[in-house]
Amino acid sequence: MSNNPVDFNVLSTLRDVMESEYPALLQVFISDSVSRVNDMSLLLRDPSFTTSSIASLQRLGLMAHSFKGSTGNMGATHLSELCLQLEEQGRGLVTADDARIRLLVSEIKEEFCAVRKVFEDELQLCTASH
C-alpha cells in the first residue's frame, strides 16, 4: 500500500482529460465527498443503527459502494480500498462486525482528510498558474 493518498498518474490523466474543467472536477469531488462522509457518520450515530438491522447495513453498504467508485476514479486508491471493506460489511459479504465497521468509518474520515489536502494543494497550483 502506497503512502501517497492519491495516485499522481491518475491525476495526470484526469488533468489531461478534463482540460479546463480539471479544477471544477476537484472542487465538485471535494464537496460531494464531504457530504458523503458526513452521511456515513450520521448513520452510525443514529440510535436505530445496529448490525442486526439488515436495512441499515444495506444503506451503509450502498454509501460505501458509491464512495468507493468515485474515490477510485479520482485516484484515491487506499480510500477506495477502505470503502470496499466497508461495503463488504454492509452487503453481508463478510460477517457484520460493529466494532470493525466503526473503525473503518473512522479510518475513512481520516484518509479523506489526507486526500482532501492533496486535492486542495492541486487546486492552489491550478489557480496559481493562471
Place this chain on the structure above:
Amino acid sequence: MSVTSERSADGQELTITIKGRFDFSTHQEFRSAYEPKEKQASRYKVDLKDTHYLDSSALGMLLLLRDHAGGERADIQLVNCNNDVKKILDISNFSKLFNIVKTA
C-alpha cells in the same frame, strides 16, 4: 453444386461437368462454362454423373446451351445419366433434342 469445364485436345469438344443439384442456383456458372470463349466448340458433352436432380430451370439451361450451340444443328450429348436423371429427361422427351447416354 459445382460446374467445371474442359476442352478436348483438338479444341473441338467442350465437356461441362455438373456435380450435385442442377437447378436455378447453377444458372450463372453453367452459362459461364460455355459462353464467349476464344473459339466456339463444335461438339458439347454435359456430364451428369454426379448429378441426382434436375428441375425445370435445369432443362431451360440445357435449352440455352442448345440455342448457343446452333439450335436444331447443335451436337450435344448428355452423358452418364443415372435413372433419376433419365426419367426427368424422358418425361419432357428431351431425347428428341439431345443425344442421351445412360450410365453404363
Place this chain on the structure above:
Amino acid sequence: MMPSASDRLTVLIADDNVSDRMLLSAIVSRQGHDVLTASDGAEAVGLFERRRPQLVLMDAMMPVMDGFEAARQIKTLAGDALVPIIFLTSLTEGEDLARCLDAGGDDFVAKPYNQVVLAAKINAMNRLRVLQETVLHQRDLITRHHKYLLNEQRVAKAVFDQIAHSGCLSSRNIRYLQSPYALFNGDLLLAAWSPSGNMHLLLGDFTGHGLPAAVGAMPLAEVFYGMTAKGYGLPETLREMNAKLKRILPVDMFCCAALLCLNFKQQLVEVWNGGLPDGYLLHGDGRPHTPLISSNVPLGVLSAGSFDDNTQVYPFGPGDRVFLLSDGVVDSTGQDGELFGARRLQNVLVSNRNPALLIEEVQWALARFRGQARDDVSMVEVAFTEPDLLGPPSVIYTDSGDSSPLDWSASFEYRAATLKRFNPLPYLLQLVQEVHGLRMQSSELYIVLSELYSNALEHGVLGLDSALKRDAAGFGLYYQQRAERLDRLEDGFIRIDFQVVPNGEGGRLTVRVQDSGAGFDSDRVLALPPAVTQLSGRGLALVRQLSDRCQWSDDGRTASVEFAWEGLA
C-alpha cells in the same frame, strides 16, 4: 456500412455520482460525441424518451430507480432498434455482472474508468447498432417491395381471369383442383366447347414462378379459346400454340402441357401430352386404367418444322373418365425426401370406389405422405357425358344484316398435299356464317360439314373401314392406319360446293361434298339400326337428323345436304 470513428453519437450517461458524471462526460465528449446526463434511473428513462440517444452508459446502483430497471424500460422503449447499454460498475461478483446482461445490458465497463477501454467499447457497440439499423431498413424495404409484388400479381390475375373465364370449366362433367394462385406457379387449366359440340381441354405447366410464369399463359389462352371456337382441331391448335410460345418466350422457358379433345358424339378422346406426368384414361367397365404418356417435347421449344402435332386417339364412352395432373402431385416429397411417385398415385386410382371422391382421395394421400399441402398441385377429371346434340349456343352477331350475301355459289377442291395438313372447316364455316340467316344453325352446320368431310376423307380418300372401331384395339389400329395413309397420300381430292339461293324472305344453302374414293352403299349403312354402341353408323344418322334434306349419289361418292331458313324478324 461501416461507422467511421467520426460518427457523432448522442450518448446518455446515467450515474448518481456527480464527479463520476463529470469525468465520464469529459471522456465521452473528447471522443467527439454529444452527452446527456442523468443522476438516477427515472431521470435516465425520461431523458431517453425525450431525446432518443443512440447509446447509454448506465450506472448499476442508483437511487429512485436502479440501473437494471432503467435498462429494462429503455430497451422496451427502443423497440426493434438496438440502443446499446453499457453498464458502469464496480461490482465484481460474476452474479452481479450477469445481472447487468440479463437486464438488457450489452456490455459493462469497470470503475475506475479507463478512457481507452471505454472508447473501444463505445465504437464496438456502435458498429452493432449500425448493423441492426441496416437490417431493419432492409427488412422494411423488402416488406414494401413484397407488397408491390403482391399487388402486381393481383392485377395480372384480374386481367387473366377476364381471359380465362370464358371457358367451360364449370361444366357438370368436369371436376378439378387448382390453387387460386396457380397462375403464378405457371399452372394453367382451360376448357372450351367447339362449334361441333366437342370439348377441348388444356392443362399446362409453365416453367418458372411469379409473373414470368404467368405471362405466357395469356397469349396461350387466347389461342386456345380462339381456335377452339372457330372449330379448329387439336393438331392445328397445338401448332399455333407452339409457334406462339416459341416466338414470345425466352429460350429457357417452355410450357409442359396436355391437350384433350373429347368427342362425345363419336365416343372418342384425342390426347396430346408434351412434358406432363402420365395422365390416365379411367375405364368405367373395370378395365385397368390406360396411361396417357408424355411422348412430345413441351410447347415453345421446337420450331414449327420440327414440332410433332400427332395425337393419340382412344375410345371414350359412358362411365369413362380422363384424369390429368401437374407434376406437383408426383414430385411431392415426404419427410425423408422420397417422392410420392406414380405408383402411389396409381394405388389411389385403383382403390377409388366413388368417382366423385377421386380428387379428394389423391389430396388425402398426398397430405398423409407429406404432412403439408403444396400450392402447385393441379388436377382435373373429365367424365363422359351424353352429348347435347345441338352443342353450345351459337354466337349471335349483331350487325344489321343488310350486307348478307344471299345469292351465290362457291366451289373448293382440296387435293392430296392439302388434305394431309390442312383443315378447311373453320374457314368454310366462317364463310357460310356470312349468311345471317344461317347463324342460328351454325352448330348444326359445323357438325354436318365435319361429319361429311371426315367421311369423305377417311372412308372415301383414305379407304379406311370404320368397322375396325368396334373395340379398343381396333380403335388404335384405325387411327394408326389413318395417320399412315394420310402421310403416304399422293392422289385424291375432296370437292365441296356451296350454293346459296333466296327463297321468299329466307333462303336455302345446299352443300355437296364429293370425294375421289371408291364410294359406298349409303342406303345400306343408313338402314342399319341406330345402334348406340356402333360407332361407325352414328355419323351419317346425325347428318340426316340435323340437316333439312340429305341424299347421296348412287355410287356414294357425293353427299348433298340442305339447310333452309326463314326470313329474319
